[in-house]
Amino acid sequence: MKRIEHIGIAVKDLEAANKTYATVMGAEHYKTETVESEGVSTSFFQVGESKIELLAATNPESPIAKFIEKRGEGIHHIAFYVDDINTEIERLKGEGFRLLNEIPKPGADNKLVAFMHPKDVNGVLVELCQEK
Numbered sequence: 001m002k003r004i005e006h007i008g009i010a011v012k013d014l015e016a017a018n019k020t021y022a023t024v025m026g027a028e029h030y031k032t033e034t035v036e037s038e039g040v041s042t043s044f045f046q047v048g049e050s051k052i053e054l055l056a057a058t059n060p061e062s063p064i065a066k067f068i069e070k071r072g073e074g075i076h077h078i079a080f081y082v083d084d085i086n087t088e089i090e091r092l093k094g095e096g097f098r099l100l101n102e103i104p105k106p107g108a109d110n111k112l113v114a115f116m117h118p119k120d121v122n123g124v125l126v127e128l129c130q131e132k
């Protein structure tokens with residue numbers, strides 16, 4: 001893992017959360033992007049070499065909708081940047097970790113992404129990210 005690529009935060013209202021985080025961060029988000037395949041609308045704030053990724057659900061089946069229903073708003077996942085996502089997937093599988101998708105899928109911000117099962121990582125949903 002090279003660096004924390006982003007911290008994903010589940011929010012009910014993206015516009016309102018954008019205003020909150022613009023005030024907290026002292027800077028506006030640099031992009032918003034909807035990834036329908038994941039059922040999310042996202043908004044990104046740069047902070048040093050990492051980002052804050054705000055995520056709102058685009059439909060009731062979205063993982064974000066289910067997360068908020070169960071746990072309310074809050075930190076949803078931690079994403080790490082990796083140089084070679086396929087190598088990392090194979091390495092982690094070899095160590096006995098479950099990948100929720102073993103084939104990298106399109107993420108936001110021009111990335112390929114994969115997720116580890118939170119139960120295998122002390123209750124944290126870990127995302128692997130690689131530049132497309």
Ligand SMILES: CC[C@H](C(=O)O)C(=O)SCCNC(=O)CCNC(=O)[C@H](O)C(C)(C)COP(=O)(O)OP(=O)(O)OC[C@H]1O[C@@H](n2cnc3c(N)ncnc32)[C@H](O)[C@@H]1OP(=O)(O)O
Nearest residue numbers: 008035038040063066076100107108113115118123124125
């Ligand atoms: C557009 C991509 C973007 C990017 O960065 O590029 C994103 O980050 S997209 C983010 C949204 N997409 C995902 O999260 C995909 C991976 N997530 C999943 O496959 C599911 O959300 C899953 C499997 C983590 C949970 O699914 P579901 O909620 O349907 O199942 P359960 O409620 O039964 O959960 C099982 C178990 O895991 C706990 N859980 C659920 N979500 C999280 C979480 N975010 N962090 C930690 N733990 C989580 C849940 O509480 C259950 O545990 P239990 O003890 O049984 O309550």
Ligand SMILES: [Co+2]
Nearest residue numbers: 008053079127
């Ligand atoms: Co993410």
